[in-house]
Amino acid sequence: MKGNGAQRSKGANGWLLSAPALVLLVFAASGPLLIVAVYSVLEKGDYSGVRWILSGDGWFRVLFERDIFDQTVSFADANLSIFWRSVKLSIATTLITFAFGLPTAWFIATRPAKSRAFWLFLITIPFWTNLLIRTFAIMEVIRNEGILNTALINAGLISEPIQILYTDTAVLIGMAYVYLPLMVLPLYAAIDRFDFRLIEAGYDLYASRLQVLRGVILPIIKPGIIAGSILVFIPSLGAYVTPRVLGGGKNMMIGNFIELQFGQGQNWPLGAALSTLLLLVVLVSLLVYTRVSSRDTPHE
Amino acid sequence: MNKKRAFDVTTLPGFTFIAILSFVLLYAPIATLVIYSFNGGNSVNQWGGFSLQWYVVAFNNQAVQDATVRSLIIALWASVISTTVAMMAALGTTRRGRFKGQTAIYMIINQPLMVPEIVTAVALLIFFSSVKIATGYTGLGYLILAHSAFCVPFAYLPIKARLEGMDTSMETAAADLYATPWQTFRYVTLPLLLPGVIAGAMLAFIISLDNVIITEFVKSAGQDTLPTYMLGQLRRALTPEVNAISTALLALTVLILIAFVFLTKKRE
Amino acid sequence: MNTPIAVDARNIGKIYATGKDAVTALGDVSISIEKGEFFTLLGPSGCGKTTLLRCIAGFETPTSGSIHLSGRDITYIPPNQRPVNTVFQSYALFPHLSVAQNVGFGLKMLGKPAGDVAKAVARVLALVKLEDFADRLPQQLSGGQQQRVALARALAPEPEVLLLDEPLSALDLKLRKEMQSELKRLQTETGITFVFVTHDQEEALTMSNRIGVMSQGELLQVGTPHDIYEHPVNRFVADFIGETNFLEGVVEGHQVRIGTGDALDVVLDGQVGAVTLAIRPEQVSLTTAGAGIAAQIAETTYLGTDTHYDLKLGDGSHIIARVQSKSAGTFNVGDTVSIAIDAKAVQVLKS
Incomplete structure (x- = not known):
C-alpha cells in the first residue's frame, strides 16, 4: 500500500512540476491548433475572419473551384500546382541535402576525436544562424548582379546574367542550403556509432568500395538517413521564409499560400483547412518515421 | 606501384571532396554577406572599399533601433519564462522514475519542434486576434507568450540532458545531511544544474531572437522585431544596411554558441 | 544487558514492486544495535544489507515492521529529520562545494551559526587529518582523501548513529587497511554508534x-567476530566466514561417522541423525602415520608462512589442511598421511 502511494505522489509531483510548461504550451501552441481545425469548417467572413456557420467550403476550395458565372465545379489548377511544387521541391531538397550531407557527416565522423568537435561546430553555426540571414546570403550569391553571375560573366562563360532568383531553382537552392545542417547532424550521429571494423570485414570478404557502401554502411546507418530525411522534408514542406524571399511571390509553396489566405486572400476557412492538411501530412510522416525507426532499431 | 598510399577503410571515394565542398558552400554565402556589409560603396552591386558606413546607417535608423530593443525585450522575457518552466518540467520528468502520462508531457513539450511553424503561426493569429478584440490589449505580451511557448523545448533539452547525467546520490546525501527538499534544491540540485539552465536559456534566447514566422503573424501594427523588419525591407530593394544588421545578429549568435559549447563541456 | 539500544529494527520487511514482479529485499529482520558499538552487517551482494541500512537512514521505507532510534519510532520520519548520517559507497561529495563547505553542509542545513559551523568543521577535519585541504574541491583530492572528507562530513553533525555503506570498497588494499584502523580509531574517539556494511568478511572480523550475517534478505546470525568464526550456526555462515571444510556424517553415540567409515569425536549439543561437520583448515593436523583418518596428499600450495594441503580421503572427498610452513614441508604429493582433528574444533551443523 505504501509503495503504491509513493508511486502516485511521484506522478503527481511530475505533473505538478510540469504544469507551468504545459499550461504555457497548451495556451500558446497546442490549444490554438484545435481552433484552426474548427475554423476550417466555418463560413468565410465578409472581409476577414469567419462567420460561425458550419460550412465545407474551406475544405472544398483546397482542391476545387466553382465558376463565378455558371457554378461549374473544376479542379483548382493554381492550388494543385502549388501543392505539386511544394512536394516536388521538398523531395528534391531532401535528395540534394542527402547527396551532400552523407559525405559531410562521414567526413566529420572519421576525423580524429580532437578536430571532430571543431568540424561539428562548423555545422552547428549555420544550424543556429537565423534562417532569414542565411536566405539573404544565398540571395546575395544568386541574384543577377550577385557574385555567381558576376564571376561567370567575368570568366566569359556567359554574356548575360542567368536569371536564377525568383525561380523554383532559387527556392530549391535556398532550401537545400538552409536545411543541409538538419541532414548532416542525424547522419553524423548514426555514423559516429558505426563500428568501422565492419568495413574491414566487408573488404576482407572481397566487397568493392561501392558494395561496402551499399551492402554494409547504408543499411546500418538507415535510422540516421530516415531521421535526416524527415527533419529536412517536414520543414521544407512547410517552408515560408525561403520561398517568399527567393521565389519572389510568384513561386509560392503551401506555406505562402496559407499566409495569402490570411492576408490579401482573406479566406480564413481555406487557410485553416490548408493548415490542418499540412499538419496532418506532417503528423502522418512522423508516425511513419517512428514506426520505421522502432522497427529498424536492433533489439539490445 | 602507384598505390603507395595506405588503404584506409574509413575513406570512401569522393566523400572528402564533397564534404569540403559542402563546407565551402555553407560558408561562402555567409562570408559574402559579411564582407558586403563592410562595403563602402553606395550600391550592393559594387565594392567600394572597406567602410563601416552601413553599420552607422543602421545604428542611426530609428526603426532599426526600435526593432532591436523590441527583439531583445522579447528574447529576454521568452528565455527567462521558457527556461523557468522548462527547468521545472525537466525536474518533474527526469528525477523520479517513470510515471503515468510522462509520454504525453514529452509530446506537448516537444510539440513546437514537430508542428510546422507556419501552422502554429496561423493558429496563434486566429487565437490572439480574437483575444485582442476581446481584451483590447495589443502590447508585446502576445509576442512574449508565443515566443516563450515556442522556446520551451529548446530550453528543456539541455536541462534534461544535464539532469540525466547527474547522480541522484547528491540529493540523497543532502537529505541525509538534514537538508529539507527546498534546501536540497537550493544548495545542491540548482548549483549543479546551473550550466544546463544557462545553456537552455541561451538556446531559447537565440531561437526567440531569430524567430520570423510566428512574429510576423502575431505582431500588432508597429511591433516589428529585427527579423520581421529585415523581411519587410526585402519588399523593396536589398540594401547593404540589411547586410550590416544580419552580420551583427550573426556575430551575436556565434558568440552565444561559443559560450554554450564551453558551458556544456565543463565538468564532463 | 543494560547497555542502551541505539537502533532497534523490528520485523523489517521490504518488498519492491507488487504482483508478479515483487522482489523481497528483506524478509523479516529484527536487530538491536547497542549504543557506542561498531556493528557490521556482512553478506554477499544482494543479501539486503544495504537495503536495511537505507531503511535506517530513511532513504527507503520498510514495507512492514518499524525502526526505533533511541526508543523513538522513526519508521516514517524523512531522512533529513533523523539524527543519522551516512558515508556513501560513492562518497557522494558535492562537487561544487569545497571540502570545508562539504563538511559544514549538515550543520548549515540545521541552521547552526556560521561561527559554530566553522569551529566544528575545523575540529572534524583535524580528526581525519585533512586540515590543510579545507579549501580544495573534492575532485582535487585522491580517493583516500575523498573518503576522509565523506567521513568528516557525516561525523560533523555528531549523529547518534553513523551508517557506512561499503565505504572502503573503492580503495586499494593498502589504503583499505589504513582506513580500517582509522575508522576503528575514530569510532573509539567519538563514541558514536557505527553501522558498517560490507561483503568483506576479513574487514568485518x-x-x-x-x-550480523545476512543472506537473501534474512539475518542468519548475530554475534562477536569470535562467535561467528568459531561457532557458525549454519553451513552458509561457516562457508562465508573464512575457509571451511564440510564433511557429511551421521551421529552415532558421541561420535559422527563420516563417509570414509571413520568415526570422529565431536562435542554434540543434542544433534541426531544426519549432520554436517564444519572444520577450519588450520584445525586439521597431519602426521605421517598412526591413528586418525587416512588421506593422500593430492596437491600442495606454498603460501609463505602457511602451506595448504589438498587431501583426498578414502571415499574420494577432499579436505583442506593449513599447516605452518616451518613445522611442515615434509609432505609431498602422493604421500599418505593421517589426519587428526580436535573434537572441540569441529562444528556440528544440521544437514
Whole structure:
C-alpha cells in the first residue's frame, strides 16, 4: 500500500512540476491548433475572419473551384500546382541535402576525436544562424548582379546574367542550403556509432568500395538517413521564409499560400483547412518515421 | 606501384571532396554577406572599399533601433519564462522514475519542434486576434507568450540532458545531511544544474531572437522585431544596411554558441 | 544487558514492486544495535544489507515492521529529520562545494551559526587529518582523501548513529587497511554508534564489536567476530566466514561417522541423525602415520608462512589442511598421511 502511494505522489509531483510548461504550451501552441481545425469548417467572413456557420467550403476550395458565372465545379489548377511544387521541391531538397550531407557527416565522423568537435561546430553555426540571414546570403550569391553571375560573366562563360532568383531553382537552392545542417547532424550521429571494423570485414570478404557502401554502411546507418530525411522534408514542406524571399511571390509553396489566405486572400476557412492538411501530412510522416525507426532499431 | 598510399577503410571515394565542398558552400554565402556589409560603396552591386558606413546607417535608423530593443525585450522575457518552466518540467520528468502520462508531457513539450511553424503561426493569429478584440490589449505580451511557448523545448533539452547525467546520490546525501527538499534544491540540485539552465536559456534566447514566422503573424501594427523588419525591407530593394544588421545578429549568435559549447563541456 | 539500544529494527520487511514482479529485499529482520558499538552487517551482494541500512537512514521505507532510534519510532520520519548520517559507497561529495563547505553542509542545513559551523568543521577535519585541504574541491583530492572528507562530513553533525555503506570498497588494499584502523580509531574517539556494511568478511572480523550475517534478505546470525568464526550456526555462515571444510556424517553415540567409515569425536549439543561437520583448515593436523583418518596428499600450495594441503580421503572427498610452513614441508604429493582433528574444533551443523 505504501509503495503504491509513493508511486502516485511521484506522478503527481511530475505533473505538478510540469504544469507551468504545459499550461504555457497548451495556451500558446497546442490549444490554438484545435481552433484552426474548427475554423476550417466555418463560413468565410465578409472581409476577414469567419462567420460561425458550419460550412465545407474551406475544405472544398483546397482542391476545387466553382465558376463565378455558371457554378461549374473544376479542379483548382493554381492550388494543385502549388501543392505539386511544394512536394516536388521538398523531395528534391531532401535528395540534394542527402547527396551532400552523407559525405559531410562521414567526413566529420572519421576525423580524429580532437578536430571532430571543431568540424561539428562548423555545422552547428549555420544550424543556429537565423534562417532569414542565411536566405539573404544565398540571395546575395544568386541574384543577377550577385557574385555567381558576376564571376561567370567575368570568366566569359556567359554574356548575360542567368536569371536564377525568383525561380523554383532559387527556392530549391535556398532550401537545400538552409536545411543541409538538419541532414548532416542525424547522419553524423548514426555514423559516429558505426563500428568501422565492419568495413574491414566487408573488404576482407572481397566487397568493392561501392558494395561496402551499399551492402554494409547504408543499411546500418538507415535510422540516421530516415531521421535526416524527415527533419529536412517536414520543414521544407512547410517552408515560408525561403520561398517568399527567393521565389519572389510568384513561386509560392503551401506555406505562402496559407499566409495569402490570411492576408490579401482573406479566406480564413481555406487557410485553416490548408493548415490542418499540412499538419496532418506532417503528423502522418512522423508516425511513419517512428514506426520505421522502432522497427529498424536492433533489439539490445 | 602507384598505390603507395595506405588503404584506409574509413575513406570512401569522393566523400572528402564533397564534404569540403559542402563546407565551402555553407560558408561562402555567409562570408559574402559579411564582407558586403563592410562595403563602402553606395550600391550592393559594387565594392567600394572597406567602410563601416552601413553599420552607422543602421545604428542611426530609428526603426532599426526600435526593432532591436523590441527583439531583445522579447528574447529576454521568452528565455527567462521558457527556461523557468522548462527547468521545472525537466525536474518533474527526469528525477523520479517513470510515471503515468510522462509520454504525453514529452509530446506537448516537444510539440513546437514537430508542428510546422507556419501552422502554429496561423493558429496563434486566429487565437490572439480574437483575444485582442476581446481584451483590447495589443502590447508585446502576445509576442512574449508565443515566443516563450515556442522556446520551451529548446530550453528543456539541455536541462534534461544535464539532469540525466547527474547522480541522484547528491540529493540523497543532502537529505541525509538534514537538508529539507527546498534546501536540497537550493544548495545542491540548482548549483549543479546551473550550466544546463544557462545553456537552455541561451538556446531559447537565440531561437526567440531569430524567430520570423510566428512574429510576423502575431505582431500588432508597429511591433516589428529585427527579423520581421529585415523581411519587410526585402519588399523593396536589398540594401547593404540589411547586410550590416544580419552580420551583427550573426556575430551575436556565434558568440552565444561559443559560450554554450564551453558551458556544456565543463565538468564532463 | 543494560547497555542502551541505539537502533532497534523490528520485523523489517521490504518488498519492491507488487504482483508478479515483487522482489523481497528483506524478509523479516529484527536487530538491536547497542549504543557506542561498531556493528557490521556482512553478506554477499544482494543479501539486503544495504537495503536495511537505507531503511535506517530513511532513504527507503520498510514495507512492514518499524525502526526505533533511541526508543523513538522513526519508521516514517524523512531522512533529513533523523539524527543519522551516512558515508556513501560513492562518497557522494558535492562537487561544487569545497571540502570545508562539504563538511559544514549538515550543520548549515540545521541552521547552526556560521561561527559554530566553522569551529566544528575545523575540529572534524583535524580528526581525519585533512586540515590543510579545507579549501580544495573534492575532485582535487585522491580517493583516500575523498573518503576522509565523506567521513568528516557525516561525523560533523555528531549523529547518534553513523551508517557506512561499503565505504572502503573503492580503495586499494593498502589504503583499505589504513582506513580500517582509522575508522576503528575514530569510532573509539567519538563514541558514536557505527553501522558498517560490507561483503568483506576479513574487514568485518577485524573491525567489529558485533557482526550480523545476512543472506537473501534474512539475518542468519548475530554475534562477536569470535562467535561467528568459531561457532557458525549454519553451513552458509561457516562457508562465508573464512575457509571451511564440510564433511557429511551421521551421529552415532558421541561420535559422527563420516563417509570414509571413520568415526570422529565431536562435542554434540543434542544433534541426531544426519549432520554436517564444519572444520577450519588450520584445525586439521597431519602426521605421517598412526591413528586418525587416512588421506593422500593430492596437491600442495606454498603460501609463505602457511602451506595448504589438498587431501583426498578414502571415499574420494577432499579436505583442506593449513599447516605452518616451518613445522611442515615434509609432505609431498602422493604421500599418505593421517589426519587428526580436535573434537572441540569441529562444528556440528544440521544437514
